[in-house]
Amino acid sequence: MNITPVAVLGTLAEFHKEPIPYDLNALVRMVSRLHPDLLCLDMTPEQWQERDFGGLPPEYREALLPLAHQTDIVIAPIAGEHPPEEPSAPGWRGKAIGTCRSWLATLQRTAPGPDAVNQGLRHLVADLLYSLGAWLSGPKTSQKLRDHTRRLTQSVLELARRDPGARILVVVNVRHCHIIRAALRKHPEIQVVKYSAL
């Protein structure tokens, strides 16, 4: 069996308006060094085909897409549909979600590098804040987010089956990371590896 190595790198990419303290070149250097065969991004095939990158996070728009354009890295748009809206709710739950997001924004602002959110306490806190935000927004929003994560996972799986042995790097919001990794680990033809070991 041809084993396909897959690494999942989490970002806090939806905080468009937050200044990114590290140089995006750090992300370019990192991904360029890893040089994956396929780079899976949370964007729809339509966004990719129409080169409609306006609504994408700066990590994608200004770092990963230009890098892929001029190298052999192939982009795989893995979102079947547009990602659901960020969780929201009326009243105190809405305020609590706002607080979670402000803490997430702080995590983004204080990140020393593009991979910081994948490590240690920062990763755990980010994951917890996202889960809390989804829970506060109610079951419908949580379900939509779960469905989106499932679509991302399914796309990665299909890609790995279409091109066994290709080195796949998935760069998505950190909220999806552990779910995608856990789902992919169930498949013997896939070897989930740390991004630095891809």
Add this chain to the structure above:
Amino acid sequence: MSKIECVADTYLFVFSPHTLQREAWRALLSSQPGILISGTLAEPSQLATPMHPEQASTILIDLPTPQPEIAHRFRTLAPGCGLLFLVPSYELSIVLPLLQAGATGFISRDASVGDLARAIIAAGRGEIVLPPEIAVQSLVALAQGQPVEQERLASLAPLSERETEVLRLLAQGFTNKDIAQALILSVRTVEAHLRGIFAKLGVSSRTEAALWAVQHGYSAQKFK
């Protein structure tokens, strides 16, 4: 973007008769991922570094008027090297004589740095680098006058569905990266399919396979 050395880097030589142009290209391209500047040349004869056939290498040729004899000289000196010409436009009258003299790629002076970097990498792999529609016209022009071997066609091993798709895109002037992106497969997988196609068609190069495909009507079939 900052420089990172990769195993698959393309070695680049820059040929221009003008010192400032050579230095400008070096300054511009030395920071591009996947490209290592190996040297600049004022004369083809300065190409003294031995070329390893397995190492992707490209010579970027910047002349006010692209000359087929320069392509021919470099082709003789470095048979396995990609020859990428800067051209004012992709007119067939400019491109065809250069292709026949051994050039492998062309990039417009109006292209972006990203497009140039991509072209350097593709040329280093021995690909024909041209906008797809011009590549098809060039292949059609090059294929004219070459006999179509119908008898051999009957004895060829059948191509798989994926190989047929790859060959169709090859005949439409796509580079390996373009083919890989269209099919969302890795470039290495596309290269493996191409090796399979070469073996089945009994050809030894990408250009021969592309010519074969054009002669057999693959360029007319659009990818779905």
